[in-house]
Amino acid sequence: MTDTGSGLVVVGASLAGLRAAEGARRAGYQAPITLIGAEPHLPYDRPPLSKDFLTAAGPPTATLLREEAVLRDELALTLRLGTTATALDVAAQIVVTDSGEVSYDRLIVATGAAPRTLPGTDRLSGVHALRTIDDAHAIRAAIDGGARTVVVGAGFIGSEIAASAKKRGSEVTVVEALATPLARAVGEELGLALAALHERHGTRLRVGVGVERLEANGVGAVTGVRLADGSRIDADLVVVGIGVAPATGWLAGSGIELGNGIECDENLATSAPNVWAAGDLVSWPNATTGLRMRLEHWTIAAEQGGAAGRNAADPDAATPFTTVPYFWSDQYDKRIQFVGVAEAADETTTVIGDLDSDSFLVLYRRGDRLIGALGLEQRGTVMKFRHLLAANAGWDEAMSFAKERAAAAAAKAAAAR
Amino acid sequence: MRINVDYDRCTGHGICESLAADLFEVGGDGMVHLLSAGLPEDRRAVVESAVAECPTQALSLDG
Ligand SMILES: Cc1cc2nc3c(=O)[nH]c(=O)nc-3n(C[C@H](O)[C@H](O)[C@H](O)COP(=O)(O)OP(=O)(O)OC[C@H]3O[C@@H](n4cnc5c(N)ncnc54)[C@H](O)[C@@H]3O)c2cc1C
Ligand code: SF4
Numbered sequence: 215m216t217d218t219g220s221g222l223v224v225v226g227a228s229l230a231g232l233r234a235a236e237g238a239r240r241a242g243y244q245a246p247i248t249l250i251g252a253e254p255h256l257p258y259d260r261p262p263l264s265k266d267f268l269t270a271a272g273p274p275t276a277t278l279l280r281e282e283a284v285l286r287d288e289l290a291l292t293l294r295l296g297t298t299a300t301a302l303d304v305a306a307q308i309v310v311t312d313s314g315e316v317s318y319d320r321l322i323v324a325t326g327a328a329p330r331t332l333p334g335t336d337r338l339s340g341v342h343a344l345r346t347i348d349d350a351h352a353i354r355a356a357i358d359g360g361a362r363t364v365v366v367g368a369g370f371i372g373s374e375i376a377a378s379a380k381k382r383g384s385e386v387t388v389v390e391a392l393a394t395p396l397a398r399a400v401g402e403e404l405g406l407a408l409a410a411l412h413e414r415h416g417t418r419l420r421v422g423v424g425v426e427r428l429e430a431n432g433v434g435a436v437t438g439v440r441l442a443d444g445s446r447i448d449a450d451l452v453v454v455g456i457g458v459a460p461a462t463g464w465l466a467g468s469g470i471e472l473g474n475g476i477e478c479d480e481n482l483a484t485s486a487p488n489v490w491a492a493g494d495l496v497s498w499p500n501a502t503t504g505l506r507m508r509l510e511h512w513t514i515a516a517e518q519g520g521a522a523g524r525n526a527a528d529p530d531a532a533t534p535f536t537t538v539p540y541f542w543s544d545q546y547d548k549r550i551q552f553v554g555v556a557e558a559a560d561e562t563t564t565v566i567g568d569l570d571s572d573s574f575l576v577l578y579r580r581g582d583r584l585i586g587a588l589g590l591e592q593r594g595t596v597m598k599f600r601h602l603l604a605a606n607a608g609w610d611e612a613m614s615f616a617k618e619r620a621a622a623a624a625a626k627a628a629a630a631r
Numbered sequence: 632m633r634i635n636v637d638y639d640r641c642t643g644h645g646i647c648e649s650l651a652a653d654l655f656e657v658g659g660d661g662m663v664h665l666l667s668a669g670l671p672e673d674r675r676a677v678v679e680s681a682v683a684e685c686p687t688q689a690l691s692l693d694g
Contacts (some may be wrong), residue, residue: 233683240679261686277688513646516684542644542686551644593661597645601652626659 217245220317222526223309225299226324226461227251229259229512230493230519232279234322237523239289247291248316250309252325254296255347256282261512263350264371265544268378274354276347299325302468304486320488320526323465323476324519327458327494327510332366335428340436341452344375353453357384361451364388364439366425368395368409370543370550372455376417377545379453386417387447389439391424399541400588401556404576407569408550408590414572415546420447428452458510460495473497475508480534482522488529492522502536502604503555503585511541538603548572551596554586554603565616566592566623575619577612584612595619632670633693634678636663641689647681655681663689 222238224231227249235247251257259277267274285291294316301310302321309316329343340361342353357363357379365376368390380386396405412419424442431437439447460475471477471485475495482490482498493515497508517537525532543550559578567574567590575595578586584607589596598619602612634654643661647654651674656664670678682690 236683279688512686513684516686520680520683538649540646540649549642593643593645594657594659597649597657598652600645600649623659 217319218317219245220307220319221246221248222320222322223248223250223316223318224322224324225250225309226326226493227253227257227293227295228324228326228493229257229279230326230515230522231322231324232257232285233516233519234324234490234492234523234526235289235291237520238527239523240520241524241527243523243527245319247289248294248318249285249291250294250297250299250311250316252296252298253346256280256285256293256295258347260345263347264344264374264378267347267350268354268357268375269381274350299464302465302470304469304489307488318488320529321490322519322522322526323470323484323489323491323495324493324522325461325464325495326515328461329454329458330456332425332428332454332456335452335454338428338430338434338436340450341428341454343454344371345458353379353451354382356451357382359450360384362449363451363453364447364449365453365455366439367391367455367457368412368419368421369455369457370396370399370541372453373409373412373545374543375453375455376412377415379451380415380417381546384451387449388412388417388419389423389425389441389447390419390421393422395419395421399556400552401559401562401578403562403569404556404588407574410570411546411548411572458494460508462495480536481525481532482518482535483525483532488526490522490526492518498535500536500539501534502538502606505555505557507539507555509539509541511539513537513540538600540597540600548591549589549593551589551592552586553596553600554578554584556586556588559585563613565613566595566620575616577609577616579609582609583607584609587612595623632672632675632678634665634670635691635693636665637689637691638662640687641685642687644686646684646686647690650681650684651677654678 257279394402394405395409426440429438476491478498521535561579573591587599645657
């Protein structure tokens with residue numbers, strides 16, 4: 215690789231992009247690093263937006279991922295915030311932005327994902343997705359204005375928004391087109407068990423019925439949601455949580471291989487020379503699970519950022535990125551945690567607690583292997599299974615470990631009584 | 632090298648434990664506990680990863 219002095223350019227100034235810059239510096243990269251981000255804000259954390267940001271009593275604030283001084287001085291980053299990349303020329307090694315061209319020696323693409331919207335609703339007021347801090351401010355203000363809230367989509371983010379709106383005093387209904395929410399993430403049985411949190415905590419949940427259209431008044435403010443079965447729900451605030459799509463539009467025609475996001479190799483390198491990718495838009499072969507995956511989880515975006523930064527800093531010493539997937543969700547002051555994969559499980563077994571309670575641990579089996587673990591309020595336990603999953607542990611070993619944990623928990627509960 | 636835990640921030644994800652179970656453990660209280668006071672220099676890389684990957688920015692490293 216012949217470097218011209220343009221250095222490393224990272225497009226996408228959020229979790230994966232920042233961790234990429236940090237990873238490159240930690241690996242000893244000393245040339246300039248430029249961080250380009252469409253949002254005007256310093257890199258901030260998204261998970262709180264559907265949780266504490268909406269429920270906090272006082273004025274909500276962004277959780278910055280790093281203070282500005284750390285970005286500029288310690289990491290020596292050139293920040294180009296409020297700058298949107300519009301095209302990429304991989305032959306000339308140039309990123310085209312809405313405010314000029316930026317040359318690179320090495321490039322990391324970390325533009326994440328953007329929310330899907332309901333067709334034909336762009337011009338209605340009172341309809342929001344939640345991805346940015348600006349979205350979160352708008353949703354919070356609407357709730358505080360006394361809005362009756364309908365959340366479309368009972369995925370994790372939609373469910374968190376519902377729980378937070380409820381906590382803030384809004385009347386909330388969640389509408390989900392699928393018969394079983396969260397089935398792809400955690401399987402059908404557990405999807406139902408987690409969705410039951412809504413009803414246990416006073417939020418209405420309508421499953422198996424799609425949205426026909428949103429209804430609005432003469433000035434274009436939303437007034438209700440018409441469902442496919444003809445029924446109608448009054449609403450002043452509609453939050454659409456029907457998933458996200460990789461933000462790869464600006465790469466169209468660049469020659470970088472796109473599919474389900476950016477198709478990367480095991481080292482997170484893209485099909486173009488000197489270009490790597492990290493975060494929600496990456497599809498890569500994960501040796502730990504034996505599957506090509508694209509994940510939309512915080513921890514994976516952070517880990518991938520670090521790995522892409524390291525590999526870009528020292529391509530000759532590049533190492534494959536492997537991980538045991540992990541995500542969490544906080545709803546109604548309860549923590550859901552999942553490690554591993556749920557897809558194609560042959561069996562799920564509840565090893566601690568009951569599925570109809572607010573505390574349980576479930577293991578997922580495929581063949582004779584453990585493939586996943588799901589916990590509701592099992593903070594001390596879930597991550598202990600990440601080791602077993604990384605080691606591709608057998609089912610029997612996982613079950614006996616789980617039984618030890620359950621016995622220890624029971625003994626502790628008895629002692630406390 | 633010393634690890635600091637900000638207990639106002641830690642919510643017990645256990646990412647740190649999944650990276651270095653000999654150094655970190657999330658207890659029944661849902662908080663991380665440090666299992667070793669002094670830290671061998673050869674564990675710096677893994678501790679730096681734990682600092683970077685803690686979802687609540689609860690960990691920091693001195694020295
Ligand atoms: C409300 C909410 C709650 C969440 N809660 C959890 C949770 O509890 N647990 C969990 O595991 N995960 C959670 N997540 C997911 C987690 O936040 C994401 O996985 C993570 O943010 C992905 O990071 P990223 O850097 O890949 O992408 P993003 O965070 O999407 O960042 C991409 C950045 O690139 C910028 N960008 C896009 N296009 C361009 C362009 N053309 N030019 C320049 N810049 C561009 C965007 O503006 C954005 O700032 C949540 C996400 C949201 C939105
Ligand atoms: S990763 Fe962070 S939040 Fe999780 S247990 Fe460790 S210190 Fe606490």
